[in-house]
Amino acid sequence: MALGKNYEGQDCSLAKALEVVGERWTLLVIRDAMYGVRRYGDFLAHLDIPRAVLSQRLTALVAAGILDKRRYQESPPREEYVLTPMGRELWVPLLALAQWGGRHLAEAGPCRLFFHQTCGTLLDQVSFCSHCGVRVPVEDAEVRPGPGLKGVRGDQVSRALEEPHQMLDLIP
Amino acid sequence: MALGKNYEGQDCSLAKALEVVGERWTLLVIRDAMYGVRRYGDFLAHLDIPRAVLSQRLTALVAAGILDKRRYQESPPREEYVLTPMGRELWVPLLALAQWGGRHLAEAGPCRLFFHQTCGTLLDQVSFCSHCGVRVPVEDAEVRPGPGLKGVRGDQVSRALEEPHQMLDLIP
DNA sequence: CTAGCACGGTTCATTCAATGAACTAAAGTG
DNA sequence: CACTTTAGTTCATTGAATGAACCGTGCTAG
Numbered sequence: 001m002a003l004g005k006n007y008e009g010q011d012c013s014l015a016k017a018l019e020v021v022g023e024r025w026t027l028l029v030i031r032d033a034m035y036g037v038r039r040y041g042d043f044l045a046h047l048d049i050p051r052a053v054l055s056q057r058l059t060a061l062v063a064a065g066i067l068d069k070r071r072y073q074e075s076p077p078r079e080e081y082v083l084t085p086m087g088r089e090l091w092v093p094l095l096a097l098a099q100w101g102g103r104h105l106a107e108a109g110p111c112r113l114f115f116h117q118t119c120g121t122l123l124d125q126v127s128f129c130s131h132c133g134v135r136v137p138v139e140d141a142e143v144r145p146g147p148g149l150k151g152v153r154g155d156q157v158s159r160a161l162e163e164p165h166q167m168l169d170l171i172p
Numbered sequence: 173m174a175l176g177k178n179y180e181g182q183d184c185s186l187a188k189a190l191e192v193v194g195e196r197w198t199l200l201v202i203r204d205a206m207y208g209v210r211r212y213g214d215f216l217a218h219l220d221i222p223r224a225v226l227s228q229r230l231t232a233l234v235a236a237g238i239l240d241k242r243r244y245q246e247s248p249p250r251e252e253y254v255l256t257p258m259g260r261e262l263w264v265p266l267l268a269l270a271q272w273g274g275r276h277l278a279e280a281g282p283c284r285l286f287f288h289q290t291c292g293t294l295l296d297q298v299s300f301c302s303h304c305g306v307r308v309p310v311e312d313a314e315v316r317p318g319p320g321l322k323g324v325r326g327d328q329v330s331r332a333l334e335e336p337h338q339m340l341d342l343i344p
Numbered sequence: 345c346t347a348g349c350a351c352g353g354t355t356c357a358t359t360c361a362a363t364g365a366a367c368t369a370a371a372g373t374g
Numbered sequence: 375c376a377c378t379t380t381a382g383t384t385c386a387t388t389g390a391a392t393g394a395a396c397c398g399t400g401c402t403a404g
Contacts, residue, residue: 007200010200011283011321011323011325012200012270012283013271013274013277013284013318014203015273016273016274017272020273024194024361025362028184028186031186041380047182050364050365052362052364053362054382056361065276075372076372077370086276092298093266093268093269097186097190097265098184098186098189099185101189101192105191105192106188111183112184126268126299128298197391211351212351212352213351213352216352221392222392222394223353223354223393224356224393225390227354248351248400250351346403347403347404348401348402348404349400349401350401352398352399353398355397356393356395357393358391358394361388362389363389364385364388365384365387366383367382367384367385368381368382369382370380370381370382371378372378372380373377374375
């Protein structure tokens with residue numbers, strides 16, 4: 001692969017994690033799954049990822065136990081990819097990385113902000129709600145557009161995310 | 173590059189972060205820098221990374237403001253790479269990812285454990301010390317070998333990390 | 345003063361993955 | 375029956391990763 005194999009000699013939990021989620025595109029696929037993207041075509045439209053790469057990544061993530069592929073309708077048979085509990089736990093490092101990027105790399109501020117859904121508090125320190133004093137799992141969080149959002153993408157998913165949206169909830 | 177460019181269309185802080193730290197090897201280089209690795213040769217020995225890739229990554233990280241390259245001795249002139257404050261903040265997502273890997277991918281348990289240096293409390297929930305109620309920055313943390321550590325690597329850095337070691341402190 | 349060595353790289357041929365366009369296949373729709 | 379939607383696969387091309395060899399600087403031992 002391009003990123004992910006051959007870290008075996010590393011004797012390190014981080015290396016093990018990167019073997020599974022460290023390849024190009026993989027974390028963005030997982031991010032989209034957290035936004036509620038579930039279908040091949042929606043990932044494709046939102047990520048501008050080559051089809052072959054998307055197929056490979058989805059298959060690998062299913063094999064790793066991060067995504068679950070399941071039929072959501074017969075006739076025509078259609079499958080969706082949803083995060084497993086293990087996949088949902090990636091919320092913590094993912095949010096931390098996004099917040100780091102928002103602080104240091106986004107001139108105009110973060111593109112998206114995350115809130116504790118039950119109390120409305122902004123999550124700015126990892127996934128910890130300073131108001132409630134609890135760690136907020138993905139399912140209790142809400143995304144809203146942030147100051148840095150340009151809104152240049154025209155796809156379905158991007159448009160849906162211009163509105164506040166509960167994490168994991170299916171994109172229209 | 174192989175991972176990192178071309179996420180520009182993404183309008184997302186996570187994508188921006190991955191443009192800088194999402195390439196193969198990059199996060200492992202930063203991890204080593206947090207362990208106190210500073211010299212080209214030590215990164216090389218500990219990571220088993222091709223020399224050309226290491227050069228490229230170090231240069232890119234300096235350009236991104238994550239590492240600082242500075243002379244630590246004249247005659248012979250030698251440079252070291254140390255984390256900037258911005259780089260040190262990657263501690264949060266890095267630790268979160270390592271903990272996720274330790275929970276889900278390490279049969280024998282995590283290879284390394286991290287402790288709040290001032291009180292000795294294990295950091296198991298991101299970088300938050302449950303005893304002191306504070307967020308622990310890298311410089312206040314200590315690494316110790318965990319149950320999953322096999323200790324198969326013979327290089328200087330690996331051997332040094334078989335002992336408790338304060339983060340960021342220079343490896344012997 | 346010269347041979348060797350440590351360190352920090354660069355160069356280059358080969359391998360392997362990413363890219364993107366085209367094609368396939370199953371099923372439903374008009 | 376033609377056409378569309380969805381979810382892929384195939385394939386030629388590009389580009390990065392790999393690993394071995396080489397380079398240059400400045401110490402150090404004989």
